[in-house]
Structures are given as structure tokens and as C-alpha cells.
Amino acid sequence: EDQVTQSPEALRLQEGESSSLNCSYTVSGLRGLFWYRQDPGKGPEFLFTLYSAGEEKEKERLKATLTKKESFLHITAPKPEDSATYLCAVQARGAAGNKLTFGGGTRVLVKP
């Protein structure tokens, strides 16, 4: 069974204080690993897809990396508007219906 574990559960940062979020996964052959941002009362908003170990993707202050067992989301010099819950999800190779298995998320609060 595919499993995704995210840590820490919550993270409080000062504006400008860089940090990393972890997503550990076990999956029967990885087709893709997805990062989403979720604001309160909203649906997950797509950020990145990573396909293979060693791959990196960047968007503004966010950078996602992937190894064979985990992914990291690095937040560089965060601003208050980066406050959100960040979700990681995996899709297994051979998933007939493109099912995503989500982790529990990391709640990030960036204080000015």
C-alpha cells in the first residue's frame, strides 16, 4: 500500500527565515510526486510534479527536490503570503485511475 508521511506537522517561521519540509514516501513504482499548496477553506493548488530521483523544480521562493525515498520542499526567504498548508502526494506506476495518495501536510506560518 502506498504511504506518504510529511514532517514537521507545523512550522513557524520568521519572514526571511529559510526552511525545508520533508515528504517521505513508499510506493510500488513512482509515476510522479506532486506538491500542492492549500489555503484555509480552499482546494489544493498545484505547485510541482517531480518524476525521477535527482530532479528539481523551482517557482519563486519554492524549490522541490526528489530522491528515491523522499522529497523536500525548500522555502527560501519566506514571506507572510507563503503561509499555507503544503501537501505532498504520490501517484504509483500502474495506477489505472491516476489515484493520488496524500500525506497529512505541513502547516507553515510565516510571521512578519
Added chain:
Amino acid sequence: EPEVTQTPSHQVTQMGQEVILRCVPISNHLYFYWYRQILGQKVEFLVSFYNNEISEKSEIFDDQFSVERPDGSNFTLKIRSTKLEDSAMYFCASSAGQNNQPQHFGDGTRLSIL
């Protein structure tokens, strides 16, 4: 930017009643999904739908649940006889294709069963 829209934003229903949640996926997308998130828990996959058929469903998606694409734009989730434990946020998503194409989510319908 195209987006997935869901209605209603909040639905309150008596236990045992039928409820239909509605979604309008992104217009050129071919794959459609329902997920749910019970308060404080992970987002869970319910069902995926392609070419007017269910592609995959989870154990949660039992005989009480059904999905339909009644026309060219809507995608619905029906729960026939709601239970208290069906209370959750239900998210619709769509993707342009399969094979690690990103799924784009709506803002959800909060379903409260009394």
C-alpha cells in the same frame, strides 16, 4: 486561468437523505476525480472517471456512492443514503491526461450530515 468549480460550497443534509455534489471540470480536461477530506485528516481518493466509466475507486466508494457526467460540462457525486461519517469536505479534480499529469482541484463542498 481555467479552474474547477464546485457547488454548493456548503451542504447540510439529514442523515439518510440523498445528496448530489456538483462540479464543472476544466473544459478541455478528460479525467475527473473525487476526493474527500474529513476534518483534521488526510485528503483521500474516492474515484476516478474517464470516457464515461469509472477507472478506479477506493474502498470508501461503496454502493452508496455513484458518479455521473450527465452532460458535456458537469460531473456529479451522489451519496444515496448519507451517514454521519460522510461529513467531510469533498473535492472535485480534473486533469488533461493521465501519466502524471497534474490534477487541478476545486475549492470543495463542505458536507455536514445531521
